Amino acid sequence: MRSFQSSRAAIIIDRSQARMLMKPKIVVFLRGIAAATLAGGLLATAVQAAPVPTTNLLSNPGFEGSxxxxxxxxxxxxxVSGSPTYNSITSSVAAxxxxxxxSAQQLEAANATYTAGLQQTVTGLTAGTTYRFTLSAHAWATSNDDSTASTGSITLKAGIGQGSGYASDTSNVWSSAQYINKYGSLSVDAVAVGTSLTVFTFASTTVALKHNDAYFDNAALVAVSTATTGAGVQATGAQQVLIAPTNFAVPTVDASGQQFWIVQPGDTLIRIAAVACGNTIECLNKIKALNxxxxxxxxxxxKIILGQAETVAVAATPEATAAAAETPTPDPAGAAEATATVMAEPTAIPTVEPTTEAPSGAICVQLYDDLNGNGVLDAGESSxxxxVFTILDTGSGSTLGTYTTGEKPEPFCFEKLPPANYRISLQAPAGYVATTRAEWDLALAxxxxxxxxxxxxxxxxxxxxASAAETSSQPAWLGSLVGALGAMLLLGGAGLAGYLLLTRRR
Structure with a gap:
């Protein structure tokens, strides 16, 4: 009897010890299940497509490089006014x-005022889409040399204009503020009417101080809404991109062959130059010298003189030839009278007004190895x-030509192009990815x-x-299914491990 009770007590003790031993094992087992569930969830999340970051459409938005x-x-x-100096300011000089x-962009003037800034035209946009231009800016305006304080102010703006516009266009939209001695943010939104927008930085001083400096950095242009076709917005707005609004398609030519321009409301020398001979400083200086x-x-x-037009010889019209053929021939009897008549009234010679052959333009392209991926052609970066470059006339939809890089010296130019809207597209070589926009729309003056x-x-x-297309074509539920299967496998493995651990200790 005593032996039976001892055996029973031993069994109870063994069971108690087993329970005590099993408790940490159960805890480990439950932790394994939780870890497996978490791992399954992470696996399901990992196979889902990562969200696409917002794309900054500007070139060199950080004002870096050269x-x-x-x-x-x-x-x-x-x-617009004054003569500010444009410089690069680096963090090593003034953090x-x-x-x-x-680095950042600096505009400065000593004891002078100015209204000036920077601009950049972005093409390949979607009409009807809202775009947001943001910019970091601040000013230092003072009559002394204390770089931490200002005694004056500078008006700073961020702006957006339609197409290839100008800072003086009245249709531009602006965000204005005054940030002194430290950076602040400017932001402005605009709906694209066509396929291009121009963004502007703006600084204006009214008091001539010893230091009138403005600084711009960290710019961005991003799409903030999808395109809609509503009132006042056309989805196909490429043809609405204008170089310079004017009532004249080409300059006027007088009888002597001299080109001139009659100023219309809103015209400036910059606008006239853009249409007459190209949006370059050389063209503008030429017009200034002539006027x-x-x-x-x-x-x-x-009247703005543009220069002497190129003329071409034009043959007499058939009507003029017929009129000359109908001139009567006098008979011999009245030769003297007829001769006198002819001498007194000579036959009119048809005059032909000289015509102008519009000078053709060119679009030159180059593909470079962007070793540092900054989207800027730096020293040491080769072709x-x-x-493959393709040029398209967006007005007619016609492909005008293609060029494969390496076939000829670069930059390679598509030449003899009339004024029109064009699109240049790049197909990068195999094994390369574009670090700049692969499509550019521009209006050629x-x-x-x-x-x-x-x-x-x-x-x-x-x-x-091809692989990217396959990935994007996978059904949305595939990621969840793979995640669930992964979780089941991990749970099964954890359960088996727990079972083996428990049975081995018995």
Whole structure:
């Protein structure tokens, strides 16, 4: 009896010890299940497509890289009044003047005022879509040399204009503020009417101080809404892109062959130059030299001389030839009288007005190896062979030609182009991905040349278009199914491990 009770007590003790031993095992087992569930959820999340980040459509938005003539590459300066100096300011020289990265754009003037800024035209947009332009800016305006304080102010703006516009266009939309001694943010939205917009930075001073400096950095242009076709918005608005609004398609030519322009409301010398001979400083200086009396403000009806037009010989019209053939021949009897008549009234010679042959333009393209991926052609970055450029007339929809890089010296130019809207497309070589926009829309002015630089970077192991298409074509439920299967496998493995652990200790 005593032996039975001892055995029973031993069994109870063994069971108690077993329960005590099983408790941590159960805890481990439950933790394994929780970890497996979490891992399954993470696996399901991992197979889902990552959200596509918002694309900044600007070239060199951070004002980095090279600064030709003091202006950040990818940007163009504009000046309405004054003569500010454009410079690069780096964080190593003045860290407070750079919002992000290594450098920023600086405008400065000593004891002078100005209204000026930068602009950049972005093409390939979608009509009806709302785009937002944001910009970091601040100013230093003072009559002393204290870089931490200002005694004056500078008006700073961010603006958006339709098409290839100008800062003076009345249709531009602006966001205005005054940030002194530290960076602030400017933001403005606009709905694209056509396929291109121009963004502007703006700085204006009214008091001549020793230091009138403005700084711009960290710009962005992004789409914030999808395209809609509503009142006042056309989905196919490419033909609405204008270089310079005017009542004249081409300059006027007088009988002597001299080209001239009659100023219309809203015209400026910059607008006239853009249509007459191209949006270049050389063209503008030529017109200024021909019109020394033309000031900044033009008068409606004012005649602006553009230069001597090229003329071509034109044959007499059939009507003029027929009129000459019908001239009567005098008979011999009245020869003297007839001769006198002819001498007194000579036969009229048809006059032909000279016609103008519109100078053709060109679009020059280059594909470079963007080694650092900054979207800017830097020193040491060579050309890339095997890329294919295509030029399209967006007005007619006709493909005008193609060019494969490496076939000829670059930049390669599509020449003899009339004024029109064009689209240049790039197909990057195999193994390369574009680091700039692969499509550019632009309005080519008469006789002008546009230079476009496209960047591409070699991407080892980059997915091919085919694999990307296969990935995007997978059904949405596939990721969840794979995640669930992964969770089941992990749960099964955890359960088996727990079972083996428990049975081995018995």
């Amino acid at each position: 600064f030709p003539s003091g202006v950040a590459s990818g940007w163009t300066k504009w000046v 407070a003047r750079v919002a992000e990265g290594v 020394p009396d033309a000031g900044r403000m033009l008068s409606v009806g004012q 890339v062979n095997g890329g 008469m006789g002008s040349t546009a230079n476009l630089e496209f960047g591409a970077q070699q991407a080892a192991g980059a997915p091919t278009p």
